[in-house]
Amino acid sequence: MPSLIDIRRRIRSVKNTQQITKAMKMVSAAKLRRAQDRVISARPYSGVLRNVLADFAAAVANDEEAGENPLLARRPEQSVLLVLITGDKGLAGAFNTNLIKGAQRFQAERSGASFKLELIGRKGRDFFRKRGAQIAGEHINLAAKVVYGDIAAIAQKAMEMYRAAEIDAVYVLYNEFKSVMSQKLTMTRVLPVELPDPGDAAPLDYTFEQPPAEMLGELLPRYVEMEFYHAMLESAAAEHAARMTAMEAATSNAAEMIDKLTLYMNRVRQASITKEIIEVVSGAAAAE
Secondary structure: OOOHHHHHHHHHHHHHHHHHHHHHHHHHHHHHHHHHHHHHHHHHHHHHHHHHHHHHHHHOOOOHHHHOOHHHOOOOOOEEEEEEEOOOOOOOOOHHHHHHHHHHHHHHHOOOOEEEEEEEOHHHHHHHHHOOOOEEEEEOOOOOOOOHHHHHHHHHHHHHHHHOOOOOEEEEEEEEEEEOOEEEEEEEEEEOOOOOOHHHOOOOOOOOOOOHHHHHHHHHHHHHHHHHHHHHHHHHHHHHHHHHHHHHHHHHHHHHHHHHHHHHHHHHHHHHHHHHHHHHHHHHHHHO
């Protein structure tokens, strides 16, 4: 049976841990509000960009020159670039584990293809580096402050590899932010860009100053960059939400453990007092 001193030390240790988890929860909550605002602000722009792309797709439906754009070229997926967005830190529940398992499952489903990994985040980088995966690039500390220029550089690198036929497809795997309690594992194929069906587009009434095919060629790289940037914003918000939820659960568990240890300490102390009383009474009885 542990002594009272050992139990008190354990209670103090758990209380210190509880203070840390409570502080981390508050920090994640503050960061989540800012990240959530950025995600909500970016979603309308991303939606409008897709609509504009659909309009251009309808305008160039019969233009052979537009179909020759290298970002639209379709090839058998023999070499695939998988962009995996994980966190730089742990203590976020199953946030990083689900992403890594999703990446492994995706590769297993396409066993006939070779994979190159573009790893954003320390957790994914460390995991696949130890297992000798073919890493095309690695980036850390991007989620702390998501900057469009940094993400656009990664997208441009992927597009250059695709234009040079080094890869046949580009997929982005990330956690999409749904709510504080929910994140959705999302796989998006970014390249080749899939233009919407012109038959589904609304009738156009535009006058183009430049040829639509030329404007589509300028729009496609921006669209790919926006897809990368949007995925990074979603992942950053989802990570803060997952960490806040995990730290709230840890704080609650610490409180329960403190209550149990306190109750156990009181029982041990009561047993010690009872034992001492019995010894005093027994000694008095023997003296008589």
